[in-house]
Structure formats: C-alpha cells, structure tokens
Amino acid sequence: MGGDRFERVAAAVAGVPFMSPDQGRIVGDHVRRTAARDVLELGTAHGVGAAYLAAGLEDPAAGRVTTVDFAAAVYEPGPEAVLERAGVRDRVEIVRAYSSYTWWLKEQVAARSDAAGNVTPGYDFVYLDGAKHFTIDGLAVVLVEKLLRPGGWLLMDDLDWRYADDPGRDATDGIVHRSLSEAELREPHLRAVFDLIVAQHESFTELRVQDEYWGWARKAPGEPRRYSLETSRPLDALVLGAARKAKRRVRARVRAVRAARAVRAR
Numbered sequence: 472m473g474g475d476r477f478e479r480v481a482a483a484v485a486g487v488p489f490m491s492p493d494q495g496r497i498v499g500d501h502v503r504r505t506a507a508r509d510v511l512e513l514g515t516a517h518g519v520g521a522a523y524l525a526a527g528l529e530d531p532a533a534g535r536v537t538t539v540d541f542a543a544a545v546y547e548p549g550p551e552a553v554l555e556r557a558g559v560r561d562r563v564e565i566v567r568a569y570s571s572y573t574w575w576l577k578e579q580v581a582a583r584s585d586a587a588g589n590v591t592p593g594y595d596f597v598y599l600d601g602a603k604h605f606t607i608d609g610l611a612v613v614l615v616e617k618l619l620r621p622g623g624w625l626l627m628d629d630l631d632w633r634y635a636d637d638p639g640r641d642a643t644d645g646i647v648h649r650s651l652s653e654a655e656l657r658e659p660h661l662r663a664v665f666d667l668i669v670a671q672h673e674s675f676t677e678l679r680v681q682d683e684y685w686g687w688a689r690k691a692p693g694e695p696r697r698y699s700l701e702t703s704r705p706l707d708a709l710v711l712g713a714a715r716k717a718k719r720r721v722r723a724r725v726r727a728v729r730a731a732r733a734v735r736a737r
Contacts, residue, residue: 480526483557484519487548489600495523497703498598498626502527505624507595508534513572513611514601515540515565518550524598525559539566539575540601571607576614583618592620600628605660612669619690625669627686631659661686670698 477499481492490498502510502524510524521538528534538550544567554560568575583591597615602608608627615625635656665686670678677689678698 476526477523480522480557480559484517484522484553487517487519487553489516490519490523493703495519495526499523499527501624501626502596503529505595507623509594509596510534510536511594511597511615511618512536512538513576513597513599513615515544515546515550515567516600517546517548518553518563518565520598520600521550521563521565522554522557522559524596525554525562526557528562531559531562534562536563537566538563539568539572541571542567542569572601573607573610573614576611576618580614580617590617592618592623594618595620595623597623597625598628599625603629603632603634603661605655605663608661609664609668612664612672616672616674616690621690621692623690625675625688625690627661627665627669627688628684630662630665630680630684630686632661632684633657633659 477496480499481495484490484495498520501507506529507527508530510528512521512524515521515538518538521536525531525536528536550563550565551560554563554565566575579593580590583593585591594615597619599608599611599615601611612625612627619625633656634651665680665688669675669686669688672688674690674692675688676691676694676696677687678696679687679701680699681687681701682703
C-alpha cells in the first residue's frame with residue numbers, strides 16, 4: 472500500500488492488538504497488488520486488521536471491506552473507534568451477527584444461490600482470523616470457497632496456535648461448545664483445517680505457508696496444484712520464534728499438571 476497511507480494507519484493503531492505493522496503491510500500490499508475490490512475479514516476484534524485491509528484498497532470509492540464477528544463480541548477499544556482513528560471507517564462494514572460468522576456465511580451463500588445450486592461469488596480476498604476452532608473454521612472455509620471469486624485468495628492466520636498454549640481462553644470466545652479433549656487442546660486446529668480441507672479442496676490449487684503461521688490459498692480450479700513454504704523473516708528470528716513457542720508449550724503443560732494435582736488433592 473502507499474507509504475503515507477500505511478504510516479497513517481500504523482500510527483493510528485499503534486499498541487492495539489492483534490496485527491503487527493509488518494503483517495499489516497503484507498495484507499495491505501496484497502489487496503493493492505491484486506486489485507481486490509471486495510474484501511472479507513472473519514474475526515474483527517479491535518479492527519486493526521480491517522484498518523490495514525481497507526488502507527490497501529486502490530480505489531476506496533469502488534472497494535469495500537466487510538468484517539464479521541459474533542454478535543456478543545466486545546472489545547476495548549472497539550473497531551468503530553479504531554477504524555475512525557485510522558481514517559478508513561467509511562470503507563468498512565462492521566457486522567456482528569449470530570453466534571459465529573459461519574451462520575453469516577451460510578446466509579450469504581443462500582442469498583447468492585440459484586435454483587440449480589450455483590453460487591455467484593462476491594469476494595476477491597478473505598482473511599480468516601477468528602475462532603481458531605476446527606468445527607467452526609472447517610465449515611467456514613468450505614463456505615468461503617463458494618463466495619470467493621476465481622483467482623481470489625484465502626489467508627488463514629495462526630496455523631500453529633493451540634488451545635493448550637492459552638488455557639485461559641474460552642475454546643470459542645463465548646460460543647456454546649463441548650469441553651475440548653486432550654487431543655483438541657494439544658493439536659493446532661487451523662493447521663488441520665488448512666492441511667485436510669483447504670489443501671485437499673479441488674478449487675484451491677495454489678497453496679503457500681508463510682513463516683509457519685500464515686496459510687495462503689488461491690482459488691484456481693483446474694490449474695496444476697502447487698504448494699510452497701516461504702519466510703519473510705530472518706533465520707535467527709525464526710529460530711527465536713520456535714524457541715519461544717516451545718517455552719510457551721512447556722509452561723502450559725506445567726500449568727496443566729499443577730491444575731490436575733490440585734484437583735486430585737481436594
């Protein structure tokens with residue numbers, strides 16, 4: 472995205488979770504480079520991601536970002552304030568609906584389907600950074616494929632995030648759910664979604680894993696399947712990141728063991 476535009480957004484959202492300036496530049500540049508007009512974000516939170524996506528629109532008058540979160544999502548600062556501060560509020564539609572964005576996606580697919588079951592797609596780029604839950608996001612990517620125009624991209628964040636690394640987080644951010652099993656706590660849900668659903672879908676034929684936490688998939692039915700691994704960080708940063716991830720897992724395991732001992736001691 473344009474340097475001045477990026478700097479303005481970066482300054483406006485400084486200190487607000489959850490997207491870093493480096494990540495913001497990557498997604499904003501992708502929107503600009505691919506001339507995406509209709510952009511969808513699943514998982515709004517504070518609205519930082521939506522701000523960077525909106526800043527990447529080459530023609531703000533013709534382009535639009537729609538960002539969707541579940542109905543009870545409450546963040547401070549809220550996305551309205553963050554987007555206003557970033558100067559992109561008029562380019563973003565904020566949707567808080569239903570218990571999760573999957574039902575909203577279902578409504579979009581239904582509205583765009585004809586009597587024969589053909590779906591008219593409506594998005595050029597979809598950024599998924601929401602529940603990080605296999606059941607929710609596994610269905611979400613199936614519905615996203617229907618809404619994504621040929622040549623459009625899906626980007627999934629936090630491929631290797633695990634619930635065991637953040638035991639204080641509710642499994643689906645307030646959505647009613649069954650208790651997670653040990654396997655569901657230990658294994659990265661989005662990695663499974665990417666590997667077992669997206670990468671095996673016949674429409675997603677260009678696949679890329681970036682820095683081990685971002686999964687890119689281009690909808691290009693009929694093209695030869697391609698899968699690549701990329702890094703945008705120096706090697707020492709990757710090593711340091713892996714070490715920190717291992718340390719978080721050890722700490723989470725220690726907390727789990729202590730909690731189990733406390734229960735047995737009662």
